[in-house]
Amino acid sequence: MNTQGAKIRDTHGGSWLYSDIVKDHFFNPRNILKHGEEEQYEADGIGRVGSPACGDEMVLWLKIDSKTERITDCRWQTFGCGSAIASTSMLSVMLTENGGMTLTNALKIKPQDIMERLGGLPARKIHCSVLGDKALRAAVNDWFRKTGQHQRIITEGSKVVDSLLNITDHDIEEAVLEGAKTLEDVQQKLKVGIASPDAIPEIEQLIRFYSEKYYGV
């Protein structure tokens, strides 16, 4: 049993060290919505993110108590690797344990919270745990929309950092999740800031921010 609280299990990215918790959730996924039961489930909010072409797709169904705003039930389906499946399973547990999480708290869940509960993930698998919070946000937005609370819908606040290439802070976030550590790494992936050198200080700041957010460094 892995007792280390390590968030990142393997900085070289070469190994298959999955924690026992990840394996347990992978082989015994919790809260799956079975095929054919989607219609009668009567979800209050549904979120679908990703696509099979990207390698990950996830659907999250939520039941929400409109008075307490607690998530009373959460079901899911995921197309993806072991980490993606285990992360969704763990997210569904976190959302529904102890009488269900309030929406306010649920929306605070960050990928590294899921990762921590899983006992860590190999470095190159971190990007697999980020789809969960996106699916959750989409499902909550769906509920906001259905209940007419349009002012509460959370919009993905993309900010363009390189207007020549139309690259946003989300693109930088993705690059960092895919392993980019320095400005050079990010530029190799995105060519960002090469034609717009004015943007470089902000890009560097974003790289630092996301590195800290996901890797704690």
Add this chain to the structure above:
Amino acid sequence: MNFPAKPQQKKNIYLDYAATTPTDSRVVEVMIPFFTEKFANPSALYAASREVNGFLNDARRSVASILHTLPDTIFFTSGGTESDNLAILGTARAHAKSGKHIITSEIEHHAVLHACHELEKEGFDVTYLKPDSQGFISPKKVTAALKPDTILVTIMLANNEIGTVEPIAEIGKEILKWRKSNATMHPFFHTDACQAGGVLDLDIEKLHVDLLTLNGGKIYGPKGVGILFKRRNVSVKPLLVGGGQETRVRAGTENMPAIVGFAKALELVQENRQDENMRLIDLRNYFWSQLEKNIPRIRLNGADLAGNEMSRLPNNLNISILDIEGEALLLYLDEYGIMCSTGSACTSESLDPSHVLLSIGLPYEYAHGSLRFTLGKRTTKDDIDYVITYLPSIVEKLREISPVNLQVNPQVNTHPKYHQR
């Protein structure tokens, strides 16, 4: 869903022979004396060294006779990667004055592709040929890409992922014709034969190649050793400099245990290759027929099994299972002791799925759900039956938690749009 109980005794079913092979015990046997008794450096002058040097020459002669060439065209290296690098970087750098154009294919091993990328940084121009939907590189496409400044063509003999056997002899003939009609010694022709060492005839006169790569770890020999066949008229700029070993083409004290092991391994696999090929073709075709029967919505990737038997490596099976992801499948199979590989992005360093599957025109979602089984000497029908017992229900279980529901399109990569490139 009835998920079959795990076997009481977990079997270990190794179906990843294209990754590497176990070393034949007869090979290990010939290697052992070179660790403890015959340990002398073959370059020294005393009797013990001369004896070891004699064994080095024997190994070289043995490899040369299998390739139908002379011993001085065989160079021992540290493996397939080094041989490919030496053939490409070495030849290009030594012949840059004659031209800076190189032709290769999109589906080469990364040892070839990354060497080509290095050369691009050095100012070389590289043409990457696209295969057809089954992975074949057409000799016509090669000749159409030839230019007066083409100094090297490098195309693999057999593909490691989908097992397609390339028409190297035909391409070689076309290159000979081109050289003759243009009265030039260029381009040289290299083939990476790592996957074919135990399967195909390696006669370099029949293949019409100038350079050929082999390695030990794929032919039941030791890892960390390989050869580069290089005709005398091809000069290469060495990658490693130091002592004058391997006639100054590759410095470093000869890895004697590995070298004698390599020579023995090549001799053994070549001796037995025809019988083993037939056995593996039967086994592989049985495997596919069972998979097709028991798993809905799957697809065979690569050359057609009904076609010419030797147009696909006998041991290779590459399939796409729709709606599920390859890494998840590997994890499940590992629980049952089944070892194979996938072209899914999640197992690669780059987060992109297999460049080979994408190059033959498969959409990403087919590549993400791909599995490669490669059979070998120890594979039995029982092993295949064991996989067939568990794989269908693993697929069913993973499909049960997947929100995706695609339909197989048999024409998925034969659309005219795909052939325009």
